[in-house]
Structures are given as structure tokens and as C-alpha cells.
Amino acid sequence: MNTKSSRTSRLEIWRDIVSAKREPELDEVTAGRDAEKALRSLVTDHLSWKAASIFHSKRVPRDTRAQSRGRYEIDLVVISPNQISAIEIKNWSGRLRIDGDRWVQERRNGGEIAHENPLSKNKEKLDCLCAVLESRNIRVPPARVCRVIFWNKNITVPIEVAKRDEIVMHHELDRFLTTQKATGFAERFLISVLELCLDQEASMIATDGFFKAIPSRDYSAAVETITSLETFDKIELLGGRVISGDLLEIRVGQDRLPLKTMPSGSEVKVVCNRSKVILFLLAILGSAPMISLSHPFSTISISPRDKVLFHQAGEPKPEEIEFGRISRLVRG
Numbered sequence: 265m266n267t268k269s270s271r272t273s274r275l276e277i278w279r280d281i282v283s284a285k286r287e288p289e290l291d292e293v294t295a296g297r298d299a300e301k302a303l304r305s306l307v308t309d310h311l312s313w314k315a316a317s318i319f320h321s322k323r324v325p326r327d328t329r330a331q332s333r334g335r336y337e338i339d340l341v342v343i344s345p346n347q348i349s350a351i352e353i354k355n356w357s358g359r360l361r362i363d364g365d366r367w368v369q370e371r372r373n374g375g376e377i378a379h380e381n382p383l384s385k386n387k388e389k390l391d392c393l394c395a396v397l398e399s400r401n402i403r404v405p406p407a408r409v410c411r412v413i414f415w416n417k418n419i420t421v422p423i424e425v426a427k428r429d430e431i432v433m434h435h436e437l438d439r440f441l442t443t444q445k446a447t448g449f450a451e452r453f454l455i456s457v458l459e460l461c462l463d464q465e466a467s468m469i470a471t472d473g474f475f476k477a478i479p480s481r482d483y484s485a486a487v488e489t490i491t492s493l494e495t496f497d498k499i500e501l502l503g504g505r506v507i508s509g510d511l512l513e514i515r516v517g518q519d520r521l522p523l524k525t526m527p528s529g530s531e532v533k534v535v536c537n538r539s540k541v542i543l544f545l546l547a548i549l550g551s552a553p554m555i556s557l558s559h560p561f562s563t564i565s566i567s568p569r570d571k572v573l574f575h576q577a578g579e580p581k582p583e584e585i586e587f588g589r590i591s592r593l594v595r596g
Contacts, residue, residue, distance in 0.1 A: 278547040280568035284588040286503030316344035321495040324392045328399045336389040342461045345477035347407035350390035357418040386410035403482040495596035509576040516570045531594045533558040
């Protein structure tokens with residue numbers, strides 16, 4: 265390729281990169297994203313305490329007979345021989361009101377966000393998790409409990425909602441946090457959630473009488489099965505928006521590079537200087553790649569128009585996302 269055509273090609277790459285629009289996180293998921301980041305800093309795999317275990321961000325198929333129907337993600341799963349719980353963590357602030365099946369969050373700036381009833385949604389998720397266990401002939405604990413933890417102090421919840429057994433307010437969790445001797449907030453938080461669940465479990469037994477626990481072999485099999493469940497992959501877009509789902513493959517020209525072989529927890533960064541002026545100088549004066557990927561794909565030449573095939577959570581079909589829009593890929 266001659267110098268003129270090479271420069272023209274590099275200027276086309278420059279144009280594609282600088283024309284990529286920044287995509288900030290959507291307002292309605294910002295609070296949830298903050299909570300999710302905190303969760304991921306708290307838990308790496310799972311923690312056991314007093315014959316109970318806790319897991320985070322586990323994915324369960326909506327239908328064990330039809331994987332194509334997609335999967336749910338459960339923030340926290342707590343299991344003991346007597347109970348199995350799905351727990352949703354909410355970092356909402358402002359004032360909450362109930363409007364039929366919707367939970368409406370009234371924000372301090374006057375805006376409103378309508379949420380699906382998290383208790384009903386959590387029940388669907390827990391039913392799906394139990395279906396996974398039962399499909400493997402694992403007996404499920406007799407008590408199935410859905411909980412929502414509001415861990416932001418700046419939320420006002422209707423008294424009739426706050427009094428429900430399934431709702432855990434920040435001050436209720438504080439009661440357990442202050443008694444923990446574990447080092448570090450992460451472990452204290454998790455043990456506090458477990459203690460809260462076990463405390464409610466003891467109350468249920470006292471109220472309703474003893475209910476038979478599942479055998480230890482079923483409990484061990486359930487823990488092993490839940491441990492093996494995946495978490496969602498992530499794509500962080502230019503501007504900060506994060507989307508969850510399945511990373512399938514990189515598409516460079518006719519080449520297809522699978523992404524499911526990447527180790528869990530690993531990430532691939534899109535290496536690119538986004539400064540319009542600096543990138544322009546690199547385009548006309550330099551010869552190094554203007555956009556590339558980090559290890560293990562650092563040897564692959566890409567353009568801003570090459571793509572990642574990604575199946576976003578909740579969508580019926582995968583979509584192609586251009587590298588010009590992407591900051592990084594993260595494996596679940």
C-alpha cells in the first residue's frame with residue numbers, strides 16, 4: 265500500500281474512532297449498578313457460616329427445558345439445610361410508594377422511576393433456581409424465602425412495606441453488623457446477611473413447628489450446583505454504560521474468535537487514545553495501530569468497525585457491537 269492510501273486509511277480509522285458517541289449509564293440503573301459494584305467487591309466465590317452458604321450474582325435459566333428463554337441473575341443466594349433464599353440488594357434513595365404492581369421511586373430531584381415489584385421478581389428467580397436443583401434430583405430446603413435489602417439509609421419506605429418479613433432495612437442489617445468480629449467490612453456484611461437469614465429461620469421454626477431439614481448429601485449437592493452457576497459477562501461502553509449478558513465471539517473480517525474460552529473474571533481492554541487532536545497526529549505521522557486489544561488478543565489487528573457478538577440479558581437474539589463503542593469486555 266502506498267503512503268497516500270495508507271494515510272487515507274488511517275484517517276478513516278481516525279474518523280470512525282472520534283465519531284463514536286459516548287453512552288453514559290442510564291439513570292434508572294445507576295443506583296443498581298452502584299449496588300452491584302459493591303456486591304462484587306464483597307464476594308469472590310461464596311462464604312460458609314454456621315451450616316449455611318451465601319453466593320452472589322448467580323445466573324439461573326428461566327426454563328431448564330428451554331435454555332433459549334434466557335436467564336435471570338440473583339444478587340445473593342443463601343442456602344442452609346432448612347431454607348433457600350433469593351435476596352435482591354437495592355441502593356435506592358428518595359421515597360418509595362406502591363402503585364399497584366409497580367414500586368415507584370420518587371427521587372429528590374423530582375423525577376420518578378417505576379420498578380417491577382422486586383418481591384414478585386425474586387420469587388420467579390427463586391422458583392427457577394429450585395427448578396435447576398430439582399432437575400438434578402437434589403431435594404430443596406422446605407422454606408423458600410424471597411428478601412429485598414434496602415441498604416441505602418436515604419430511602420423512605422411505606423411502613424406497611426418496611427414491616428414485611430421479606431423486607432430488610434439498613435438499620436436491621438446494622439444490628440448484625442455491629443456484633444460481628446470478622447476482619448473487614450466484606451466478611452462482616454456477608455456474615456450479617458447469613459445471621460439475619462438464620463435468625464428468621466429460627467423464628468419460622470418456633471412459629472410453625474419443626475420442619476424437616478434436607479439430608480447433608482442434598483445440601484452439599486445444592487452448594488456444589490449453585491457454585492457451578494455462572495455470572496453474567498459485561499461490556500463497558502465508551503461513556504460508562506455497562507450491559508450484561510453473554511460474550512460470544514470477536515468478529516474481525518471473516519475471522520471468528522470465541523470468547524467463552526477466556527478465564528472467569530478476566531477482561532480485555534480496547535486500547536485507543538480518544539483525544540481527537542492526538543489521534544489525528546498519530547494518524548498522519550505514525551504507523552502504529554490506532555486501536556487494539558489487550559492480552560490475550562493483543563496480536564490481532566482490529567478496526568473500530570470490527571465487532572463483538574454479544575447476547576444481552578433479556579434480549580431474544582445476540583447483537584453485534586463495534587469496537588469503536590467499547591471500552592472493555594469482562595468475563596463473568
